[in-house]
Amino acid sequence: MIAYFIGHIVMDTVEWKGKIKENIGGTVVYGALVASKLGVKPYIVSKVGKDFPTEYLDFLKNNGVLIDNIKFIEGKPTTRFKLIYDRQGNRKLKLISKCEDINLEDIPCDKNSIYILGPVIGEVPIKAFDLLRDTSYYIASDIQGFIRKNSEKGIYLEPSDSALRVIRYSSVVHLEYEEAKVITREQKIERILQKILEIEHKVILLTMGEKGAYIINENEVYFVPAIKPEKVVDLTGTGDVFTTTFAIEYFKQGKVIEAAALSAAAASYLVEEPGISGIREKEHLFKRAISILDKIKKIYI
Numbered sequence: 001m002i003a004y005f006i007g008h009i010v011m012d013t014v015e016w017k018g019k020i021k022e023n024i025g026g027t028v029v030y031g032a033l034v035a036s037k038l039g040v041k042p043y044i045v046s047k048v049g050k051d052f053p054t055e056y057l058d059f060l061k062n063n064g065v066l067i068d069n070i071k072f073i074e075g076k077p078t079t080r081f082k083l084i085y086d087r088q089g090n091r092k093l094k095l096i097s098k099c100e101d102i103n104l105e106d107i108p109c110d111k112n113s114i115y116i117l118g119p120v121i122g123e124v125p126i127k128a129f130d131l132l133r134d135t136s137y138y139i140a141s142d143i144q145g146f147i148r149k150n151s152e153k154g155i156y157l158e159p160s161d162s163a164l165r166v167i168r169y170s171s172v173v174h175l176e177y178e179e180a181k182v183i184t185r186e187q188k189i190e191r192i193l194q195k196i197l198e199i200e201h202k203v204i205l206l207t208m209g210e211k212g213a214y215i216i217n218e219n220e221v222y223f224v225p226a227i228k229p230e231k232v233v234d235l236t237g238t239g240d241v242f243t244t245t246f247a248i249e250y251f252k253q254g255k256v257i258e259a260a261a262l263s264a265a266a267a268s269y270l271v272e273e274p275g276i277s278g279i280r281e282k283e284h285l286f287k288r289a290i291s292i293l294d295k296i297k298k299i300y301i
Helices: 027-037 055-062 128-133 161-169 177-184 189-198 238-253 256-270 282-295
Strands: 002-006 010-016 019-025 041-049 070-073 079-085 091-097 114-117 139-142 148-151 154-157 172-176 203-207 213-217 220-224 297-299
Touching (some): 002 027, 027 041, 027 238, 114 128, 128 139, 128 161, 139 161, 154 177, 172 177, 172 238, 189 203, 189 213, 238 256, 256 282
Parallel strands (some): 114 139, 172 203
Antiparallel strands (some): 079 091, 148 154, 220 297
């Protein structure tokens, strides 16, 4: 099984509890590493600048990620973000630099593969869905890069028709709570879920950090409790890990509850280590996943 991850590789400077660390990041990196642990062959389709540390390419390659579709762009910097977390885990995001956008010609067309679109700041064109709908019947997406906008004060979210197209055209799509509030223009979770149910969709993952997640599977809604980690070191990438784990396991098995439990387990392990080092093999996920299987409940809106 092959999965293509489309979006910018990112260099993240993370400020958390008085400590500053630089990590490789981006949905495509977290996602590809998760896919490799789940027995999937991941390709990253991305662009980086000449400033990108080449040792990270070796790291990705050594961890089973195929890097042939990562292009170095002359005269453009690697996409970089600064992430500042407060003690409650709330994040302020600043764009430091952005690489060249990904074009339709950069995206390989493979009818036997799945595609996971993970833009971070508008670098994947919405027309990619038109291309991929004729190529693959299974597309997973993260909404964030389609509704993020940049300003001098930092990144902000803006609703758009493109976001609705992402939801309609994806087999699985991920929204964080703040993103869901922007798209639905609602504040309370009950109203947000009601509004989402009115949008044409297949499967939507709505994550809320330590408060858990909701899985909207056509007209059914499930609540997935968060699994408490042993410690919290770094919150970056939890949505990416949750989404990729769910997308792959749901594609393989077609079982919402089992895929959701494994996704919650994967996210709980991730936050225990800095950056990508908290990503675990599937065997590690089962024990924690089993602990919440009977706690995932169907709810009625």
